[in-house]
Amino acid sequence: MNRWKALIVLGTGQFLMVLDASVMNVSISQLVEDFDTEVTAIQGVITLYTLVMAAFMLTGGKLGDMFGRRRMFTVGLVIYGIGSGLTAIAPELWVLALGWSIIEGLGAALVLPALAALVAGAYHGRDRAVAYGVIGGLAGAGIAVGPLLGGWVTTYLTWRLVFAGEVVLVAAMLSLISWVPSGPAVTRRTRLDVGAVVLSAAGLALIVLAVLQSSSWGWLAPRNAPFTVLGFSPTLFVIALGGVLLALLVRLEHSREAAGKPVLIRIGLFGISGLRSGLVTLFNQNTILLGLFFVIPLYLQVVLGKDAFETGLKLLPVSVTMLIASMGGSVLLRVASPRTIVRIGFLVLLASIVWLLSTIEPQLDEASFAWAMAVMGLGMGMLASQLGNVVQSSVGEADRSEAGGLQYTAQNLGSSLGTALIGAILIGALAAAVSSAIADDPRISETVAQQAGVRIEAGLTFVPAGDVASALAETPVPPAEAAAIVEDYQDAQIAGLKVAVLAAGGIALVGLFCTGGLPARREPRTEAAPRPHGT
Structure with missing residues (x-):
């Protein structure tokens, strides 16, 4: 003990x-x-x-x-x-x-x-x-x-x-x-690479800021952006600027390594296949997890009207099975390699996403939803049981803190992108579905449909259907047509949610094909990049 x-x-x-x-x-x-x-x-x-x-x-x-x-x-x-x-x-x-x-x-x-x-x-x-x-x-x-x-x-x-x-x-x-x-003793204290700190902080902050604000700024067409670039939303330009700063960071660290000077992060670490693949898979895992944990509460709270506490109860099966699967990771290593376990985890996760798609309806099937959540937790738990160990076991003792920084940077970027990307997909699918439904609905006049299209183009949010009904009640839209628009909006909400969940499944599928560098042996060996003198 x-x-x-x-x-x-x-x-x-x-x-x-x-x-x-x-x-x-x-x-x-x-x-x-x-x-x-x-x-x-x-x-x-x-x-x-x-x-x-x-x-x-x-x-x-x-x-x-x-x-x-x-x-x-x-x-x-x-x-x-x-x-x-x-x-x-x-x-x-x-x-x-x-x-x-x-x-x-x-x-x-x-x-x-x-x-x-x-x-x-x-x-x-x-x-x-x-x-x-x-x-x-x-x-x-x-x-x-x-x-x-x-x-x-x-x-x-x-x-x-x-x-x-x-x-x-x-x-x-x-x-x-x-x-x-306490870990290894500090035998020689080096100076902090201040230039690298500035470049890494600014580069990562710009990328995360742009991704998080993408739902507000828009990806290409500007929405509520504070400024535009050549008539486009600043999102991709800010991401590109962050990428340029990170590229400068790589050049700086290469030159400092070659000169034997202390560095913030050894670029040679990315040559370790296990570490590189582990970081990419961690990024994919958190993109999926936070994307789904953005979409599912919207379904439960906005569409079904559950409060925060009821939403938490519905998500509890994920927590239970994820903890069980994560703690069972060492047992799985007796019969399979980390690569195999992670790949099976992605397949289980894909199965849970397909199951979840069948449960997203105007009326909640309590049992089916709970089982889909439980299976999702199993898949996530299988990933979580291996990836932290893979990242840290891929490097030597001296590089563990750097690997830890990279590990949580990958997770943080994935979390940010998951919420922003899946959220943007949800709003885009909602807008497309409601526009199409209103245009094809014979109960809605052409004039009202055109007005609705203008409002949708100006920006649409995922709100309860009751809020849409209240907003329409303050307009000259006839009650019968307003009721039809609300009904179309409710149908579009379900369609948008399913598209967003399907997008998370697509990311899981991509993640499955990014696992080739994970250890194929049951006991991953330590693989450390050579450390240049002076670092």
Whole structure:
């Protein structure tokens, strides 16, 4: 039992980091009311949190190498706890942004890379596979349990209690920090590659910002964009600018490696097939997971009218089966390689998506939906049980913090893209379906259909059908035609949701074909890139 003490602390840290964001997402409406602001302002706070983590994750990993992983894990927890306390008592929106988005985001950027490296350092062989299975399962459980816990606390108590509870949890983790092995001693402290820090932070932040804002700005045709570029939405241009900065980062790091100078990230690590394939698969996994966890709550809350707590209950089967499958990853390694397990996981995930498509109807089939969620959790759990172990086992001890930074950067980018991309697909499919339905509906006059088409072109949102009916009641549209439009909108909602879920299935299919570099042996061997002198 003693050997699992470290996992109690590290697993709690992983659960806490994921739980935090999912709780905030279901508390948006209450936050709008409490701070007397708009939804866009709260979404901006959430976006800023993601940006801070994406921008400083690689730097957080490097600081773990420079000052010690357990030390940075501890410092990150302290910073995170301070941010949580400030968030719990925030009197104004800017204080919420400071406490949650900036301070907690910086704390998470220190905690997560160190956490990944500390797990790898504390466990070996099958114990490491078990540990990463638990970590992956707890990450998925946090995503699924967050809406349940956040919905209940927000509905019946106050969202502030969640963040106050985080302070207590952080204090408990700090009191048990001695359970975590300290990792390799820091024998020589190098200087931080400041130029690389700036390039990586700016490049990653620009990409994440553009992806997150794509649903508002538009991908090509500008919608609510703050500016345009040659008449187009700035989304792709901002992404391209971020890519240019990352390309400059690669050139800078190559030149510094060649000169024997310390670097933020060794580009040679990307030559390791297991690491490269593991990062790509992690990116795909989180794109699918967060995309589906954006679409499914919309179905449950907007179409079916469930509240946040009821939505959390419906998502509970995912959490349970994902945790079980993740913790069973080491058992699966006795009969199959990580590559085989991950591929089977993608196939199970695809099967669950097909099943889910059959359950998205105006009336919920409770049993069928629950089973589809349970199967989805199994597929996700099989992926989660292997990928963290694959990434960390692909590198040597000296590179674990860098690999941890890359690991959580890939996950964060996937999470951002999943929500933005699947959300954009959903809105696009909704607009196309409702436009077609209204144009072909004989109950709706040509004049009203043209007016509706103009409104749809100006921008459409995924709202309850009752809101559409209320909006139409304030227009001169005849009641019979208004009722027909509402009915067409309801049908289009189901069609749009199915297209979005199908898109997630397409990403899973792509992910299946990106697994060729994963270890094909039951026990993945350590494969480390040669370290140039001076790094």
